[in-house]
Amino acid sequence: MPIFEVNGRQYEVDEDGFLQDPSIWNEEVAKDFATTEGVTELTDKHWKVIHYLRNYYLQFGIAPMIRKLCKETGFKLNEIYELFPSGPAKGACKLAGLPKPTGCV
Amino acid sequence: MSKNVKLSDMARPDDEPLLHLENRDLMPLPPPLDDPAKDHDWTPLSPQVRQQFECRLDDTCAVSVPKPKSREEERQLVEKFLAGLDKLFIKEDNWSFLQPLVLSMEHCARCQTCSQACHIYEASGYSELYRPTYRSEIVRRLYYKYVKHGGLLAAFQHGDIELNWPLVARLIELSYRCNLCRRCAQTCPLGVDNGLVAHELRKLFSQEMGIAPKEIHEQGSVLQLKVGSSTGMNALVVKDNIAFIDEEMTEKTGIKVETPWDVEGADVLLIHNAGEILAWPENPGAFAIILTAAGIKWTLSSELAGYDAINYGLWYDDAQFARVALKHAEAARKLKVKKIVLGECGHANKALSVVADRVLVGDHNVPRESAITLLHEIVMSGRLKLDPSRNDFPVTLHDPCNLVRLMGVVSPQREILHKICPQFREMEPHGVDNYCCGGGSGFAIMSGHNFPDWRFHVSGRKKLEQVLKVFADCLDPSINKYVCAPCSNCKGQFRDMIAYYDLWNKHRIGYGGLVELIVNAMEDVKPGFIDWEWH
Numbered sequence: 073m074p075i076f077e078v079n080g081r082q083y084e085v086d087e088d089g090f091l092q093d094p095s096i097w098n099e100e101v102a103k104d105f106a107t108t109e110g111v112t113e114l115t116d117k118h119w120k121v122i123h124y125l126r127n128y129y130l131q132f133g134i135a136p137m138i139r140k141l142c143k144e145t146g147f148k149l150n151e152i153y154e155l156f157p158s159g160p161a162k163g164a165c166k167l168a169g170l171p172k173p174t175g176c177v
Numbered sequence: 178m179s180k181n182v183k184l185s186d187m188a189r190p191d192d193e194p195l196l197h198l199e200n201r202d203l204m205p206l207p208p209p210l211d212d213p214a215k216d217h218d219w220t221p222l223s224p225q226v227r228q229q230f231e232c233r234l235d236d237t238c239a240v241s242v243p244k245p246k247s248r249e250e251e252r253q254l255v256e257k258f259l260a261g262l263d264k265l266f267i268k269e270d271n272w273s274f275l276q277p278l279v280l281s282m283e284h285c286a287r288c289q290t291c292s293q294a295c296h297i298y299e300a301s302g303y304s305e306l307y308r309p310t311y312r313s314e315i316v317r318r319l320y321y322k323y324v325k326h327g328g329l330l331a332a333f334q335h336g337d338i339e340l341n342w343p344l345v346a347r348l349i350e351l352s353y354r355c356n357l358c359r360r361c362a363q364t365c366p367l368g369v370d371n372g373l374v375a376h377e378l379r380k381l382f383s384q385e386m387g388i389a390p391k392e393i394h395e396q397g398s399v400l401q402l403k404v405g406s407s408t409g410m411n412a413l414v415v416k417d418n419i420a421f422i423d424e425e426m427t428e429k430t431g432i433k434v435e436t437p438w439d440v441e442g443a444d445v446l447l448i449h450n451a452g453e454i455l456a457w458p459e460n461p462g463a464f465a466i467i468l469t470a471a472g473i474k475w476t477l478s479s480e481l482a483g484y485d486a487i488n489y490g491l492w493y494d495d496a497q498f499a500r501v502a503l504k505h506a507e508a509a510r511k512l513k514v515k516k517i518v519l520g521e522c523g524h525a526n527k528a529l530s531v532v533a534d535r536v537l538v539g540d541h542n543v544p545r546e547s548a549i550t551l552l553h554e555i556v557m558s559g560r561l562k563l564d565p566s567r568n569d570f571p572v573t574l575h576d577p578c579n580l581v582r583l584m585g586v587v588s589p590q591r592e593i594l595h596k597i598c599p600q601f602r603e604m605e606p607h608g609v610d611n612y613c614c615g616g617g618s619g620f621a622i623m624s625g626h627n628f629p630d631w632r633f634h635v636s637g638r639k640k641l642e643q644v645l646k647v648f649a650d651c652l653d654p655s656i657n658k659y660v661c662a663p664c665s666n667c668k669g670q671f672r673d674m675i676a677y678y679d680l681w682n683k684h685r686i687g688y689g690g691l692v693e694l695i696v697n698a699m700e701d702v703k704p705g706f707i708d709w710e711w712h
Contacts, residue, residue, distance in 0.1 A: 138455070
């Protein structure tokens with residue numbers, strides 16, 4: 073597996089740069105992965121999205137519908153793209169330590 | 178650029194890719210993307226990736242095959258490959274596709290009529306490596322030498338070939354440089370099917386060597402058979418999501434939407450590609466509105482795989498294909514429904530309606546129909562009150578290869594659009610002569626390393642050209658435009674490619690399914706079902 077090195081720490085990631093073991097996630101992981109997704113500073117808005125994704129994932133084992141994410145956090149999709157330039161699936165989910173969404177999504 | 182790759186290069190022992198493409202090598206695009214210098218640069222594969230995985234075919238890597246650690250391991254892999262190759266030509270092991278495969282091996286006249294039909298070959302600037310007969314010719318020579326044991330005479334008659342691990346490694350990747358659209362097979366005067374050759378290779382690699390892209394195998398058919406859906410949704414999650422969609426749609430349309438689950442004896446068991454539920458909720462929502470308004474007794478199923486029509490095995494593995502097809506039939510049998518209707522998903526339509534006909538026998542052989550023909554019947558019957566003026570914007574229709582060229586569902590969707598979209602216009606060519614979106618056979622969801630760069634620049638290029646041409650007179654961003662693509666995989670490709678080239682922001686080229694246009698025209702629905710937001 074590829075290794076992602078940042079701030080003196082090493083993470084095992086998959087071919088798309090997603091954290092290999094979602095269970096080791098903590099807020100420091102989000103900060104470390106932010107550097108790969110063009111997010112310079114994690115604001116309260118970022119954390120709102122990250123925590124929603126994280127909690128949903130712990131409850132259901134997958135990422136939520138994007139529409140649900142927008143409704144529950146109150147952000148429109150384009151606002152999510154402003155926060156996470158690679159978008160909700162490839163950007164926000166990566167910072168929240170979720171596996172990459174699967175299937176035709 | 179190294180356009181003139183020879184057949185013998187496939188066995189080159191070095192690690193250097195056989196082909197490198199620059200933007201200026203590719204087929205030119207029409208305005209506004211006509212300047213290759215302004216096109217995105219391709220992300221190169223990192224040295225780390227090149228060191229770990231077999232990347233010696235071209236600029237990208239779809240399958241991520243780990244490099245063997247020793248000569249011995251290489252030798253074993255080549256042996257497995259040969260054993261698998263043999264099986265492809267044994268009736269008991271390959272009853273499904275043996276005959277067309279043998280025909281394709283033995284009857285190619287090398288006329289190259291097929292080459293001009295291939296969008297990948299053309300878009301790559303006619304790179305020899307992607308010529309549809311290049312891959313087949315390698316397999317053909319292996320067939321005469323190792324399956325038919327033709328000896329020197331075969332080498333003389335059909336051309337010799339050297340078999341080693343580098344060749345197998347390159348062939349694995351090369352089997353994933355074809356969309357399996359089979360436009361080449363359609364044009365061949367002899368019926369030789371180069372798409373099938375790519376498919377049979379993928380099958381050999383998966384069934385015999387355990388090698389397949391993770392997106393379609395581990396995270397695709399394996400996950401589907403384990404939890405119920407390739408999206409990872411189990412029955413609980415999918416019901417929760419559908420309930421959310423029902424609420425949203427009720428609010429949006431002013432019509433009470435309530436999706437029925439597990440209704441015994443229903444006339445129609447509707448099976449969506451579950452990706453629709455997560456990524457394009459308007460699509461299942463619109464289906465619910467239309468079927469209910471048309472008075473059809475329909476249901477969804479919460480059985481394992483009963484709520485996810487995908488059958489990725491169609492692209493790479495007959496065994497996985499059969500397992501999933503049986504689950505679909507089982508869900509229908511349990512509920513005693515009259516028929517299965519497949520939602521807007523091209524490969525799922527062909528998989529269950531056509532190909533599974535060889536797998537489903539007895540009471541598993543439940544009648545199966547594409548949603549497109551059912552929708553046609555509903556729209557033409559006059560059961561819905563439709564106001565075409567609500568769809569008064571430029572609309573074009575993309576033909577999913579599986580549904581159109583490979584199943585023959587051509588007119589119903591067009592008749593619907595002619596009825597409800599005053600500005601409907603066709604791309605050229607279209608219908609059974611269509612071009613693949615570029616995401617076919619799983620490419621739309623394969624995103625490892627820099628593979629998306631390849632599918633935007635090469636496999637998706639011909640379709641991109643068609644879309645730009647069909648809307649050339651209305652590229653102005655003040656005019657909203659709609660590419661109707663009744664297939665989840667195609668929609669994924671359009672979404673990603675439109676975003677990559679910024680065509681939504683700059684030119685308001687949007688995309689969506691067929692049912693959304695129908696509901697958008699329904700008089701009983703609040704206006705503005707299609708909301709022109711980027712989804």
